[in-house]
Amino acid sequence: MAVSERVTLSILSDSDFNRGGIFGGQGEALPSSIIKKKRKAESSRAADSVLAAINKAADKKSSAAVVKVSEFTQLKNQVNAQEKILSIFQKGQGLLQGASGLTTASGIAGAGLGALRIIPGAAIAVTAAKIAYEKFVSQFGKAGTRDTRKKVLAEDVSDIGVESESDITSGRKLFLSNPMRLQGLPRGTSNTADLRDGTRIHKQRKEGSYL
Amino acid sequence: MIVLSVIDPSKQAFVVFKTQVQYPRFVREEVKKIAEDVILKPLHSRMKSFGYSQKIIDGTTIENIIVNRTGSMSFDVVSDYDSESGFDVAKAREEGTDDHDLPKVPGRIYSWISGGFVRAFSRGHRVKGITATNVVQKTVQEKTTEAQARLNEATDRFIARSLKE
Numbered sequence: 001m002a003v004s005e006r007v008t009l010s011i012l013s014d015s016d017f018n019r020g021g022i023f024g025g026q027g028e029a030l031p032s033s034i035i036k037k038k039r040k041a042e043s044s045r046a047a048d049s050v051l052a053a054i055n056k057a058a059d060k061k062s063s064a065a066v067v068k069v070s071e072f073t074q075l076k077n078q079v080n081a082q083e084k085i086l087s088i089f090q091k092g093q094g095l096l097q098g099a100s101g102l103t104t105a106s107g108i109a110g111a112g113l114g115a116l117r118i119i120p121g122a123a124i125a126v127t128a129a130k131i132a133y134e135k136f137v138s139q140f141g142k143a144g145t146r147d148t149r150k151k152v153l154a155e156d157v158s159d160i161g162v163e164s165e166s167d168i169t170s171g172r173k174l175f176l177s178n179p180m181r182l183q184g185l186p187r188g189t190s191n192t193a194d195l196r197d198g199t200r201i202h203k204q205r206k207e208g209s210y211l
Numbered sequence: 212m213i214v215l216s217v218i219d220p221s222k223q224a225f226v227v228f229k230t231q232v233q234y235p236r237f238v239r240e241e242v243k244k245i246a247e248d249v250i251l252k253p254l255h256s257r258m259k260s261f262g263y264s265q266k267i268i269d270g271t272t273i274e275n276i277i278v279n280r281t282g283s284m285s286f287d288v289v290s291d292y293d294s295e296s297g298f299d300v301a302k303a304r305e306e307g308t309d310d311h312d313l314p315k316v317p318g319r320i321y322s323w324i325s326g327g328f329v330r331a332f333s334r335g336h337r338v339k340g341i342t343a344t345n346v347v348q349k350t351v352q353e354k355t356t357e358a359q360a361r362l363n364e365a366t367d368r369f370i371a372r373s374l375k376e
Contacts, residue, residue, distance in 0.1 A: 002270075002291030003305045005351040007250070009359050011238050012366065013282030017231040031370050032363035038282060039359065 010039040174201060230373040235278045241365045242358075246273045246286055249358045254288070254350045261344050267292045267301050271347070290347050307343025312336070 016034055139146045167173040251273060258268050271290040278284040292301040296316065313321060315335035325331040 001299060001302065002289050003301050003347050004290075005288045005347050006285055007246070007288060007351055007355055007358065008283055008285045009242065009355075009362055011278070011282060011284050011362070012234060014231065014280045016282070017227055017234070031366045035359075035363050035366065 010035045170205070174204065226374060230370065233373070234369075235280070237369050238278050238284055238362075238366075239276055241369075242276060242278075242284060242286060242362060243273065245358050245361045245365070246276075246288075249361060250288060250351060250354045253354060254347065257346050257350060261304075261346060263304060263346075264292075264300070267304065270301060288347060288351055303341055304344055305347055306345070307341050309340045311338065311340065313338055 012031055012035065016031075138144055164173070168175070251271070254271060255268050258271065267290065270292040271288070274287050274289045276284070276286040290301040290305065292299075294300050313333075313335050321333045321335065323331055
């Protein structure tokens with residue numbers, strides 16, 4: 001069954017036309033006045049004051065042109081309050097003020113949720129879980145508390161394998177300033193550099209040290 | 212004040228008769244325009260601000276315009292929209308509902324967006340009631356007086372126009 005509201009308005013009747021109330025001589029009323037009189041007899045004075053207010057409101061110079069907040073507007077604001085609060089949660093605003101204690105139940109619940117009693121529990125849990133997840137993932141990123149990039153770098157540098165380490169210490173693999181020497185190609189370096197490299201190779205092979 | 216300056220009584224009688232015959236049709240057409248301007252447009256915008264679905268807004272119309280010769284006329288502001296399962300959504304939004312269970316529908320699953328980004332599914336669950344808005348009732352009550360004032364002005368213009376012809 002649909003929602004239906006009936007509106008009843010007053011109009012001129014046949015008797016208004018027939019008795020000449022409209023088209024008489026001087027002293028006769030306008031059709032609208034006849035209708036207003038008829039309606040006044042049917043309705044309360046409240047309707048007349050509303051009508052007067054509407055007419056005054058049309059006149060912008062009148063003080064009655066200031067429109068008061070109607071009962072309808074107040075109801076609309078009250079009903080929309082729930083939707084506004086929910087949309088704030090969805091945007092993540094007003095829920096978190098910092099990352100500390102976020103991943104704990106008390107951290108999420110205590111983050112300024114004065115409206116908990118209004119918002120459905122599922123929406124809070126879902127939104128909070130999403131934000132908690134993003135914060136958790138960001139901890140593994142650059143400069144985060146769980147950033148493991150440095151650890152990996154250090155391990156790669158420090159552990160190159162036993163075989164490589166033994167090759168280096170025995171002199172089979174050499175770290176020289178000029179790698180062209182190892183390959184037997186024309187070095188193109190100065191005599192001083194050659195002497196330095198030769199000393200290094202000797203010391204590495206004989207004494208097991210770079211120095 | 213409208214004064215018939217025509218002296219000839221037969222012409223006066225003719226003008227009155229012609230106006231009387233044309234009046235109901237004038238009222239019907241004029242009231243349709245006034246109802247749409249004064250009642251329906253504000254009602255649609257209020258429904259939109261309340262977050263009503265466009266289908267409910269499109270289903271809100273002016274119907275049953277009846278003009279009597281006894282000095283009154285009436286029309287209905289009707290808001291009608293039913294869901295696929297036959298649930299009267301327009302009435303639920305207007306009058307509100309209590310907390311209730313969504314029934315299980317064989318072969319169908321309920322689906323909605325929860326929290327703004329997660330799609331949720333269910334075969335039937337408990338939902339909270341909807342707050343009554345009474346937007347149709349309140350708008351009609353508020354705007355009826357303005358509609359009457361507009362009709363009065365239109366009637367004056369119509370009579371004045373009839374006399375000039």
